[in-house]
Amino acid sequence: MAKLTASSFLLVLFLSSVSAVTDEDKKEYIVYMGSLSSREDYTPMSHHMSILQEVTGESSIEGRLVRSYKKSFNGFAARLTESEREKVAKMEGVVSVFPNKMLQLQTTSSWDFMGLKEGTKTKRNPTTESDTIIGVIDTGITPESESFSDKGFGHPPKKWKGVCSGSENFTCNNKLIGARDYTSEGTRDTEGHGTHTASTAAGNAVADTSFFGIGNGTVRGGVPAARIAAYKVCTVTGCTSDAILSGFDDAIADGVDLITISIGGKAAANFETDPIAIGAFHAMVKGILTVNAAGNSGPSAETVTGVAPWLLTVAASTTNRGFVTKVVLGNGTALVGKSVNSFDLRGKNYPLVYGKSAASSSCDAEMAGHCSLSCLEKSHVEGKILVCSDPDGLKIAESVGAIAVIYKSLKPDVAFIHHLPASSLQAKDFESLVSYIESTDSPQASVLKTETIFNRTSPVIASFSSRGPNTIAIDILKPDITAPGVEILAAFSPNAEPSEHDTRKVKYSVLSGTSMACPHIAGVAAYIKTFYPKWSPSMIQSAIMTTAWPVNATGTGIASTEFAYGAGHVNPIAALNPGLVYESDKADHVAFLCGMNYTSDILKVITGENITCSEKNDTLPRNLNYPSMSAKLLVSDSNFTVAFNRTLTNVGTPSSTYKSTVVAGHGSKLGVEVTPSVLSFKTVNERQSFRVTVTGSDLDSELPSSANLIWSDGTHTVRSPIVIYADSH
Template identity: 80%
Template sequence: MAKLRAAPSGLLSCLLVLFLSSASAITEDSQEKQVYIVYMGSLPSRVDYTPMSHHMSILQEITGESSIEGRLVRNYKRSFNGFAARLTESERERVAEMDGVVSVFPNKKLQLQTTSSWDFMGLKEGKKTNRNPTVESDTIIGVIDSGITPESQSFSDKGFGPPPEKWKGVCSGGENFTCNNKLIGARDYTNSGTRDTEGHGTHTASTAAGNAVADTSFFGIGNGTVRGGVPASRIAAYKACNATGCGMEALLSAFDDAIADGVDLITISIGGESAHSFETDSIAIGTFHAMANGILTVSSAGNSGPEDSTVCAVAPWILTVAATTTNRGFVTKVVLGNGKTLVGKSVNAFDMKGQKYPIVYGKSAASSVCEAENAALCEPECLEASLVKGKILVCASTKGLKVAESVGAIALIFKSLKPDVAFIHPLPASGLPEKDFDSLVSYIESTESPSAAILKTEEIFNRTSPLVGSFSSRGPNTIAVDILKPDITAPGVEILAAFSPDGELSQGDTRHVKYSVLSGTSMSCPHVAGVAAYVKTFYPKWSPSMIQSAIMTTAWPVNATGTGIASTEFAFGAGHVDPIAASNPGLVYELDKTDHIAFLCGMNYTSKILRIISDETVTCSEDKEISPRNLNYPSMTARLSVPHSNFTVTFNRTLTNVGPSSSTYKSKVVAGHRSNLNVNVTPSVLSFKEVNEKQSFRVTVTGSDLDSKLPSSAYLIWSDGTHNVRSPIVVYTGY
């Protein structure tokens, strides 16, 4: 769980005839069955088409069994077409060859990827922020996650009227679960009820759209008012995840229902450790059909940073979010016996009242079965309990968190690999950066009776922010190499929001709370979902791409932690989300399903497959204009194959005027990271006379000798003196 501790038109035909001999049937029976997802694109437009009957007939034909009880796992029949079933490998191969089948792929488990964050972003509480409360109340956010805690104050319906008439969903929360006029819908795909027993889904839902709840904290830490970005909006919870993860087949069911239920926006803080091809990625499939139905999906980038090529949500119809810090951070100080104070990171609510206790370094407490180096790391079975009991244990890794209590330690100090993030631990603890940890070890080794005190966590403000979290997944995009991912960043470090009293704060932690502090791109994702919903309240008829463009082109410039690729646009995309600016972007880059189909043509998807996916006649031409880099995306990216030669790259784009009817925008190019690019914009001035008028332009980028390890970048800004429409331009090679 990565909160860091997350059809063709006409009837589809099946023409495959199976001739199974008794010998082959025996072979089939002996093969191991596993759950596969059979994706069949859009629902056929014919009114006499019944998905359930079609799916059953396919299974009966493939398996040779008249009864498919125990075979069929799920049907996707409300918003797109397909099913999940238990198949042998040979059955999977035969299904994959059928007409009308786009892809067949194994069901995998994906993982789940405020009191000050909204103020930091500029979305102030109450009358300090311009809002459209009537439209906000008609806005429904679908949360695909680990469920929700319906009793939380964050989801109280006090002051709410009945759900919007457009709502077509249900409240199927299970036993002892009640919806209300705030939490208007609940569905479960885990056979355990929609109640959240992990805490993750409750946290993300409240961050996006929770009510304002005053005087909230984690045992006094981070005290203030917890609220979502659009507290007047409604929430529908779709539980596709439990303690073991999130099944792809369950995720597709959640998308299928959320689209048909009438949500306006989907937030999903779920993903894998790497990207998958679109036709075998349940989230890419579900979000494509959401986009086609006018629903924007906001997704987390992943928690596999700072390594490159780790971003997992890479389709252009998804708004992908990386995680950054805010101007508030949590620190836990360690006071040594000699009076020196070291500043570490944790969310430590245990108050040791400043009392100093003896400290012992792991390698000084090594058991007879381990080397000192392993004991220094506090590897399991490597510590002698009699030498640790009643003392503060010091470990050169986080492994001490698993063994500290079992060997009798009263507290823990460890070397942190992610010293920019604070986590909750089941005992008093502080994670020190390497330099301070080495200073601690020197003190221990030079002192006869070393001691220390671990203080309760303090808040610090006005630090340099936003900075990209070290854990946040980075690009480049490994599937659509000419699309920059992640798209945007938002607060995802040390976020206080609602939590499930049934959830475990950390491994082995017995405390139970209603509000907790979590970090991860899971936390940044609902921040952007809240911003997207906020923008939509002013422009209810805007398409998903218009909202995405508004958010990306109005972003703040941002820095990233680390060196190399971690400090480039591959870490932060267009920048840090700015809610107020996003509600008045001036110009937007607009896309629809047809544009995305052309983009997929450019990625060499066949007309036949795209016809099944879109339920439209598709003809993929060989015209270079359908190059993926010409998708009308708010960022411009090109991967080149030859790093040391001269190059010329062009991008064709079109802007739509959503500002004043009569306006003139002038182009300006500013330097980015390792800016050795020459950028020419034609025309350099765009004049609009009407709202919704479109104007096209071409960007030509030239240069030479690209760095094989780092991208080169610049920024194109269109400005009318009031609005600044900013797009990153990234050229790279060598990945």
Template identity: 70%
Template structure:
């Protein structure tokens, strides 16, 4: 979401610590421990067995730095970091079939699309002829036309429906892949920042082999629909104006795009009538175009989600199973594991450590010195050292580099994503940072080094990151937002040679592909999935595509015990491209339905009149209660703290599966939920495809937790399809 993408990552980094290891980490390597088939016993816990083995051979109870991955679904085994002697002991253990090095084979993807199940080549069902007719409009800050991700090798001419132009300015050329470009900022359509190039290639970039970020994430970079076309609309310089955004929508709709991705937003939601993205997206919806927008980067605070219109697919950001960690090794051998994307090699050399508090100038306040505030550090105390800074929200790493620091260690209380920095950097948890400060204070000559970043298997994925904006929807209280979550952390995609990967002026590196994190990265993943679905169902409406994505999502782990890990973080769940092709049933809503929703929400009559082109009049008969919009999720806010309640939701589903099908309803309560949910009718029968059936969901309960939403899932199943909708009830005290 603009410059806040990098900044959000800076204030929301992954923290992991290791109190110490028996052996030098340099002597360890990853080994695969194969243990054959899974035992049939229900009491057998693979993860516990794997951890016990590692604990036994290492003699340590804390082995989070050792266990890389557990195999526990189809066969039995694990990957662990072991010394040679430890490997020999494991190999002799009962139940161990073999132990062999974790060899580096040639990778075939840079992980996010594979993580979602959208594999390369024949492993994924494709409709290439139609996919080549799909046009994704990217409203962003420009694009790099020379990128190999946008080469038109093998492409035919643009689709006949294309009505756009290539108006990119000087030294800008379109082709049969990048078929159109426009700009509204006076500098052309070229991306002088890499954001727009990154989002476009994530959604629809070509497959480009052997790509990495200085060796990290090596593999094939590709978009979700590599055969589709791209049209770029540059609406931003450092910031993006409402006028330019609406211009981008105006042109994109008229040009004939099929999907719009816009990774732009504000700090919080605006009224629909004041929101240029909501307005532009409404008109796109009316023309059959789905708009995909990131949820925002203002999390984990509640009520911060900014893409809140029902005609927009609002996307949260979550992790994939690949993560980046950067270790800090102290002079005494203790290792702390932090987060960053550090490509600099200090070659193991230990440098003196200094805390910003001790390196502040005489005119600087202590708190500002702790945070390495601007103009606060004494160069003579910093030069040639690794500086520790308690990170403020406006931390500028250039300031530390300017004063001659060799590297930086930051503190962040969050555990999400890795930052690209212009010098060696690692971000630690508060506990690890405090222990490092204690080490400095208690050691005569404290030294450390920062290692190059390593790739690790992220066992907790997918997990919504803390910077991703959370609901509730403050504009429409009974509409659950965000809708879905998708990969948005440490995404490798195309970039620009006009800027450094850290966006620092002191960073002289230039790369064609870089790593970024933010809901700006999750949005184009969802846009790619939407285009993928549309390539099989070209006549499906935006709401049908949106519904197919939401009702087939992976259930997330949760809801959790805190507000930030509930449905207000991830909506219907994690996006599943393959399942979205076969939803079975969809919830449809059109322009008239959304106007009735706005009418029920109390939107001004004048706004509705002009929004509809004079074709809608808000009356009692035309009004729809917001919670009864035919939406794939169901949500209601209860007024006050009533001890008992009853709310109902009216919905209609359309059969897009098979004729002569029967769907039975099943309600699954989430952990601790006290809801009572009844569905009437509880069985839906369809004789034909495109047939519609209506039903009512009645939810009742009492004495709900005032601080957490109560939730359940309604699942319609015909034995093949499982059409899942979240149901969320919350009160005034839930955020």
């Protein structure tokens, strides 16, 4: 076979630090080769094998070729020695060599809370919804769940090209139309995470579901009539880059309409080393929107992941429903804690023992107060309620015979499931509990079963939800949007533990995380697509962002600003009728990357194509036609002027006039001028451009300054946040 030229392919290598190998001298690499060749005689697999044979000098490459990408983009995974890797790195067309990464999972009344009511209360387009396919890249799925029953479903859409390869004892149907596994464990979900996210996005409506009576009601996804295809890329140890790329490769070729992926690293990665960014770029080019979780490392700044502008990045927030677990002391005082506790000690008090009072001789009082492993004497704890200054006591409670655990919360706004009666108290209530124990001869208490509360202040951004600023594309505001991600009840795998050391088996469970928020947005995006099947990913993203509700965030400084919630909280009904949208396509994103001064080699890694930026390129990344506007300035810029260029497309009334207004946000006051300040449209799909000039002075390095630009024709409200911030380093 003739050797392809550098213009027709490229190689990108990822070093895997987690893959098992049969020879300690060999390590696993991903060879990513960009876009597929258009040559009719080109066979990807043959090319992959010939490269391996040339590099290794072996006629047989059995055990060398791990995986081959040949549907939506080109490449393969292989086991190579260091010298072989060096040979490949020197081959014509090789762009870069970088480590593979092990990524992690970012882990009912929510749809009512967002306004998507059940039944006839919400406008639906059932025929198109039934033709909509959501690809779920996660831990697999539980095919027997009622949430994925195909009762009432017709045959899969004709566009579907996928398969059901779930392995033994796994069957797809007309609801769950496809399944693929990249872990060698089968597509069945043994973690519960993939089942939970899939049912949140598009699960059937299932009545009378709960977690042992907690959160009882109807569980359903945002688009219950839509189809689901599951791509298992994660196991209990994490999610490898090669598996993630395979999931994207197949999902794009299979014909999915949207991809939801609640996976990410511990920090934002450069686009050229991020398998999600690379896969999502190819998806975007094919008209497929990828929705990604923002991460669970909040409330610290600069923790958000999934920061590419062609990703819709989702933060997590609360709904109007919450779970509380009361602790009733022997003196009658009730302390309101947090947990999802299905056990009930009501009617009987048990002795309380603080970890410090149960210390073994090998531990000091402080370690015992934390209830650290091997720190407590069983004889001092057995038959009592163990009190700990952090959750460590949950790990050892059974081994020391504790009846229940009460601990000081690290995440006071989230309720978690535990394998025994437990409640977490905020610091003030925990100190009251300790004071009661230390001042009472025989302190006692009872931990009650969890109660459901409604009408709390919501939405509020969860403390765990990762915050910006964006550390890679510093002028792109991330996260983009927030959605319910706290205490979400959805389908679960009976093969998974509801909590650590938990032997109970459940079909529905409560989870919290940006992983839970992500499929909510995927469901909303699919809902919009059922009415506008031809809308591009950027149009759907814009509709969701510009119609969002304002929200509140926990914390201070950056943690409580747009860097926590982006454009705001999703409003599905308003997103159906945005009036105007910000559109951007492949060419716009390439110009954006050129504006980041990416070389042609790096552009090949991301786009899969040979692209050369103009030497006179003066495109600023902040001028990408994005629904939000953000700029990072030097703190020394006491007086500044920043401009943003944008274009709006009319998707509302044919003849309409939009007037601009600016509403002040937080931080120092910004001067905002919009030119022109009025946009008049005569036809649908007509485009009008404008410029936003922002002036100000004395930026606070700890708190960004913001405003909101609102375009309105009296019916539609199109809101874009404007955020100016200083380099705090």
